[in-house]
Amino acid sequence: MKEPILSVRNLRTYFYTEDGIVKAVDGVDFDVFQGETLGIVGESGCGKSVTSLSILRILDEKGRIVEGSIVFDNVDLTKISEESMRKIRGKDIAMIFQEPMVALNPVFTIGEQIVEAIVLHQKVDETTAKKMAVDLLRKVGIPEPEKRVDEYPHELSGGMRQRAMIAMALSCKPKILIADEPTTALDVTIQAQIMELMKQLQREYGMAIILITHDMGVIAENADRVVVMYAGKAVEYTDVKTLFNDPKHPYTWGLLHAIPRLDIEQTRLYNIPGIVPNPLKFPTGCKFHPRCEFAEEKCKSEEPELKEVVNGHLVRCFFWEKVEQAKKKEAGDKQ
Amino acid sequence: MRTETKRMIKRLLRNPSAVLGFSLLIFFTVIAIGAPLICPPQSYDPYMIPIVTWDKTPQPPSTEHPFGVIDGRDIFYGVIWGTRTAFKVGLIVTLTSTIIGLLIGSVAGYFGGWLDEILMRITDVFLSIPYILAAIVVTAFLGMGLNKVMISLIMFGWMATARLIRGNILQVREEQYVLAARALGVNDYLVILKHVLPNTIFPVVIQATMRIGSLVITAAALSFLGLGAPVGYADWGSLLNFARNWLLGASGEAFKYWYAIVYPGVAMVLFVLAWNLVGDALRDVFDPRLRG
Numbered sequence: 001m002k003e004p005i006l007s008v009r010n011l012r013t014y015f016y017t018e019d020g021i022v023k024a025v026d027g028v029d030f031d032v033f034q035g036e037t038l039g040i041v042g043e044s045g046c047g048k049s050v051t052s053l054s055i056l057r058i059l060d061e062k063g064r065i066v067e068g069s070i071v072f073d074n075v076d077l078t079k080i081s082e083e084s085m086r087k088i089r090g091k092d093i094a095m096i097f098q099e100p101m102v103a104l105n106p107v108f109t110i111g112e113q114i115v116e117a118i119v120l121h122q123k124v125d126e127t128t129a130k131k132m133a134v135d136l137l138r139k140v141g142i143p144e145p146e147k148r149v150d151e152y153p154h155e156l157s158g159g160m161r162q163r164a165m166i167a168m169a170l171s172c173k174p175k176i177l178i179a180d181e182p183t184t185a186l187d188v189t190i191q192a193q194i195m196e197l198m199k200q201l202q203r204e205y206g207m208a209i210i211l212i213t214h215d216m217g218v219i220a221e222n223a224d225r226v227v228v229m230y231a232g233k234a235v236e237y238t239d240v241k242t243l244f245n246d247p248k249h250p251y252t253w254g255l256l257h258a259i260p261r262l263d264i265e266q267t268r269l270y271n272i273p274g275i276v277p278n279p280l281k282f283p284t285g286c287k288f289h290p291r292c293e294f295a296e297e298k299c300k301s302e303e304p305e306l307k308e309v310v311n312g313h314l315v316r317c318f319f320w321e322k323v324e325q326a327k328k329k330e331a332g333d334k335q
Numbered sequence: 336m337r338t339e340t341k342r343m344i345k346r347l348l349r350n351p352s353a354v355l356g357f358s359l360l361i362f363f364t365v366i367a368i369g370a371p372l373i374c375p376p377q378s379y380d381p382y383m384i385p386i387v388t389w390d391k392t393p394q395p396p397s398t399e400h401p402f403g404v405i406d407g408r409d410i411f412y413g414v415i416w417g418t419r420t421a422f423k424v425g426l427i428v429t430l431t432s433t434i435i436g437l438l439i440g441s442v443a444g445y446f447g448g449w450l451d452e453i454l455m456r457i458t459d460v461f462l463s464i465p466y467i468l469a470a471i472v473v474t475a476f477l478g479m480g481l482n483k484v485m486i487s488l489i490m491f492g493w494m495a496t497a498r499l500i501r502g503n504i505l506q507v508r509e510e511q512y513v514l515a516a517r518a519l520g521v522n523d524y525l526v527i528l529k530h531v532l533p534n535t536i537f538p539v540v541i542q543a544t545m546r547i548g549s550l551v552i553t554a555a556a557l558s559f560l561g562l563g564a565p566v567g568y569a570d571w572g573s574l575l576n577f578a579r580n581w582l583l584g585a586s587g588e589a590f591k592y593w594y595a596i597v598y599p600g601v602a603m604v605l606f607v608l609a610w611n612l613v614g615d616a617l618r619d620v621f622d623p624r625l626r627g
Contacts, residue, residue: 058517061447089520097511105512107533116529117519168519 004031005208006055006093006176011068013047013054022279024050024063026232029306029314030225032176035202037209039223039240041216041255043276047232048212052178055210056093057085072176091121094169098181100161104153110137110164111149117171136167141197159190163197170201177202178210183218195222216259220244228252231277231287234306237314246327248309248320250292253327286317294322343620350619356612359605367418374412382416382569384408393581393592403594406577408567410594414602416569421606424481424554425547428488433543435489436496443497444504445527455501462494467556474562481564484557488550495546496539503535510534541618548610555603574599 013025025047032038040048053059055070057077070077072093077085097103105113114133115126124132130149137145140163153161162182169177179198183191195218202209211223219226219240226243228236228251236249247253254272274291277283283290289299298318306316317323347353366373370381377385386407387400394404402410443454473487507513508531516530551571557563558572559579566573578595585591 053514056518058514086520086522089518091520095515095518097515099511103511103515105516105530105534116521120520165515 002033005034005072006032006210007069007071008051008055009069009071011051011054011070012066013050013059013063014066015059015063017062020280023232023282024279025054027306028068028227028229028232028234030227030234030237032208032210033224034175034208035206036224037202037211037222039219039226040210040212040229041214041219041226042229043214045276045279046229048214048229049180050232051229052095052180052210052212055178056089056095057082058089087121090117090169090174091172092174093176093178094172094174095178095180096162096165096169096182099185100158100165101153101185103165104161106153109150109152110156114149114164114168114171117168121172132171133167136171137164139201140164140167140170141193142167158186159194162186162190162194166194166197166201170205173205174207176208176210178212180212181214182211184213184215191218198222216255228255231282232279233287233316234314235288235316237306238312242313248313248315248323249317250294250320250323251288253323254291294319294326346620347616350616352612353616353619356609356616359609360613363418363422363606363609366415367422370415370419374409374415382420383567384413384416384569386567393578393595396594402598405574405581405592405595408577410574410598413569413574414571414598417571417574417599417602418606420481420564420568420570421551421554421603424485424488425550425610428485428492428550428554429543429547432489432492433496433539433546436493437500437539439493440497440500441504441527441532444501445508445531451501454497458494458497461491464491466491467553470553470557471560471562474557479562479565481568481570484554484563488553492546492550496542499542500535500539503538504531507531507534537618541614544614544617545611548607551603551606571599571603 008028008030011025011028012023015022015024028047028051030038030040040051042048050059050063053063054065055077057065059065065078068078072088077088104110108116111130111133114136115129118124118129118132119126122129134145134149137148142148142160142163148156148160148164153164156164162185166182177198182198183194186194198209199222201207209222211218213219223240225239226237227234228243228249230251236243236247236252243252244256247256251272254270257270258272260266260269272291273293277287277290283300285301286292286295286299286304289295292299296319302318304316304318306314309315309320347357387404387409388394388407391406393406394400396403400409400411402414404410439454439458443451469491470484470487473490474483477483477486513526513530516526521529554563555570555572555575558570559576561576564570564573575596578592578599581592581595583589584593
């Protein structure tokens with residue numbers, strides 16, 4: 001059995017706001033293995049991004065990790081000092097952001113920003129760092145890197161900026177790259193290019209990627225393992241094949257139904273009824289019960305645990321067998 | 336970066352108002368530096384305008400006194416040496432009050448919480464007092480003299496900068512590149528210095544530049560009211576103070592003593608204009624967010 005390089009257990013991150021406590025992340029478990037891609041998927045506001053910010057501990061002053069552990073290299077990141085944490089950020093765990101438009105500092109050139117990242121964690125002088133920056137830009141597929149290195153972010157296109165972000169994140173050869181919706185702000189064709197680039201760099205560096213997205217298609221193509229999140233909780237965790245072929249949580253099942261398919265005649269696209277609950281007023285019991293078609297009385301009062309139902313397949317639901325029956329019925333209908 | 340500098344200079348030269356502003360500024364600087372050559376001092380304190388006649392009536396421009404004579408003193412000498420006074424007051428007051436404002440504003444903006452609350456309420460208190468009135472009261476309290484005027488102008492001149500920088504820091508702090516810098520392992524101190532300040536400093540620099548000009552007007556206003564420099568000090572405001580009694584001209588000749596107002600007045604207007612144009616030009620050129 002392979003050892004995970006990052007394991008998150010029962011992570012809970014709350015924000016103490018003036019309106020009350022927002023339980024942005026409220027019970028998330030997953031493992032990340034070397035060279036693999038872990039997908040975190042869920043609707044907007046389900047806590048995907050806060051999970052990644054918690055791993056790096058760069059939450060704003062209102063947010064706090066209240067429970068759980070994040071073990072990286074046998075060290076619990078929630079316990080170490082800010083000083084040691086700073087040495088891990090960027091060097092061992094790097095992050096790229098959703099909006100390449102705003103994630104680069106507008107007053108510095110691309111080169112200056114990559115050099116800053118290199119000099120921060122490696123003992124090299126600025127001239128060497130600048131050369132390394134040019135090489136990195138070439139590696140991420142930016143044409144004329146010698147020229148681009150002296151350009152400002154506003155002089156590059158969105159796709160180029162995301163490439164520059166990736167170059168910056170990879171400058172110290174991190175063991176884990178957290179990609180928070182890396183392609184959401186880009187055109188579809190550019191999306192495919194960026195994902196391909198990340199895969200290629202992953203093979204080359206042997207790093208693990210945590211891919212955060214709401215796009216099931218991106219997950220299907222790129223992830224090895226998937227965590228499905230709903231209202232701050234991990235509701236299902238398994239490998240990508242099983243998730244798509246045999247979803248066990250009603251929410252995942254609903255999500256997969258909402259994807260338009262070419263092989264079936266559909267007049268109207270399925271959608272999960274209701275909306276994501278307000279994090280200040282989460283429903284009691286299972287957070288998904290008001291929107292769940294399989295919910296019973298028990299779901300309103302009791303909260304299910306994240307349990308292993310089949311080998312390596314974790315589900316947070318009392319009645320996951322009902323989903324199985326529904327799937328069988330659906331298969332029967334088709335025949 | 337070198338090509339960037341070249342590009343900036345090119346843009347400056349293309350902009351006629353920037354060229355005018357910088358030319359005026361260079362002109363005033365040359366005069367300020369060359370004052371001892373243009374008008375050799377005649378007493379131990381070069382800033383005291385020498386008395387050329389005991390006749391208090393203004394005398395029109397002549398070859399000996401090209402800008403005329405007022406209150407027995409040479410206006411030309413006053414205007415030339417007054418340039419130095421204008422620079423001194425403008426630069427020292429602006430620099431000091433901007434630094435005070437920067438410190439207070441960035442501490443309040445970055446740390447937030449109760450510290451922000453206290454500092455901003457103090458700022459509000461200072462802001463609630465009318466500027467000129469406060470300066471008059473403080474100057475009267477400290478005693479007369481240019482240094483006292485400068486102290487009172489500094490005391491009541493930092494609030495706008497503090498507010499401006501605090502607001503900008505609050506805004507920039509939320510930017511994703513600040514988060515991205517933290518995700519790279521940059522420490523808080525460097526985050527403020529490298530990622531927050533460069534993105535917030537431009538408006539402050541521009542504001543400060545423009546304030547240099549307007550400060551000279553305020554200082555002149557205090558001198559005009561007799562609160563600023565001592566009598567006979569080379570200061571544009573003091574020259575206008577001399578002219579106060581002759582503003583209405585003589586009977587039937589409203590503009591008889593025009594030179595008493597026009598020369599120091601024009602110097603002041605051009606000085607303020609120069610700083611305003613330079614401030615505008617700096618904004619256009621140095622703010623990378625406005626670069627197309």
